[in-house]
Amino acid sequence: MDEPVKPQVIRRVGALLRAIAAAPTAGASTSDVARAAGLARPTAHRLLSSLAEEGLVDRDQKSGLWSLGPELYLLGSQAAGRYDITDLARDILRDLARETGESAFLSARRGDETVCVASEEGSFPLRSHVLHIGIRLPLGVASAGLVILSHLPDREIDEYLGRHELTAAWGSEHSTDGIRERIDATRLTGYCVNPGLLVEGSWGMGAAVFDAADQPAWALSLTGVESRFPETRRHELGELLLRQAHRLTQRLRRGR
Incomplete structure (x- = not known):
């Protein structure tokens, strides 16, 4: 049986993605993203790690900064024709x-x-x-x-x-x-x-x-x-x- 998706999780994911999008080009730290999204740092890190597995966000291995991932680019290119x-x-x-x-x-x-x-x-x-x-x-x-x-x-x-x-x-x-x-x-x-x-x-x-x-x-x-x-x-x-x-x-x- 599929596990129900909680609306709160969707809102948190949206807040994290928007926080990363608003960050400087180099990316944003976990603490900065958590603060901007209004989340506790451990919660933000857990969600960001899951998003990274799906290619929706990316993390620089040296700096630890988060940026939007390649999958979002592909999805965005599909939506661009409409919006x-x-x-x-x-x-x-x-x-x-x-x-x-x-x-x-x-x-x-x-x-x-x-x-x-x-x-x-x-x-x-x-x-x-x-x-x-x-x-x-x-x-x-x-x-x-x-x-x-x-x-x-x-x-x-x-x-x-x-x-x-x-x-x-x-x-x-x-x-x-x-x-x-x-x-x-x-x-x-x-x-x-x-x-x-x-x-x-x-x-x-x-x-x-x-x-x-x-x-x-x-x-x-x-x-x-x-x-x-x-x-x-x-x-x-x-x-x-x-x-x-x-x-x-x-x-x-x-x-x-």
């Missing part, structure tokens, strides 16, 4: 970066988080380094997560905010009231503004990209230093983001 839109978005990111001088990003919604999946550096010499490919942030945090959350139905927003208390990790500006105020502002314009709430002086703006079911599944965003986002320019940048987000949405619906 990876970076090829369709590449020229749009280049256009955004060229027209604005700011760094442009594409983020995808993954449950209650966004993950940055592609980027294009702008020409302006001073840059914000808050975002990078692979970084995961909760919905409502940073411009991509805020604009996606803002376009969800009210019921889903209420449920999300009921599940998560963000101030401990992200500061008092990410209280429920603060997030709701920014959602209201985003719904008025269609685009969102993050006025340096993650790192002082580092601003961002975002616009949602919708899937075939008209759900906000991705976001385009621009980031840069505060001096590049005066009030007189924010409307211009917001309108540009909305146009390019609509362009990508239409391209996705055509399938090319």
Whole structure:
């Protein structure tokens, strides 16, 4: 008789894989992965060892650091045809970066988080380094997560905010009231503004990209230093983001 799989184990495995994915290129130690996943070190080590046997993670024999394994690459390549839109978005990111001088990003919604999946550096010499490919942030945090959350139905927003208390990790500006105020502002314009709430002086703006079911599944965003986002320019940048987000949405619906 097959042994039943406990949902808790699946959640722990997912947390471990995400923790390794967010680590530097060289990999992460067992202690660091356990801490990021919220697990005891012996539990993390036991699960990681089992994942290594399946090729889902790999461990450097010299450094002892964990990295994602070759089997995940093979599985990911199979899923890419359905979920990876970076090829369709590449020229749009280049256009955004060229027209604005700011760094442009594409983020995808993954449950209650966004993950940055592609980027294009702008020409302006001073840059914000808050975002990078692979970084995961909760919905409502940073411009991509805020604009996606803002376009969800009210019921889903209420449920999300009921599940998560963000101030401990992200500061008092990410209280429920603060997030709701920014959602209201985003719904008025269609685009969102993050006025340096993650790192002082580092601003961002975002616009949602919708899937075939008209759900906000991705976001385009621009980031840069505060001096590049005066009030007189924010409307211009917001309108540009909305146009390019609509362009990508239409391209996705055509399938090319």
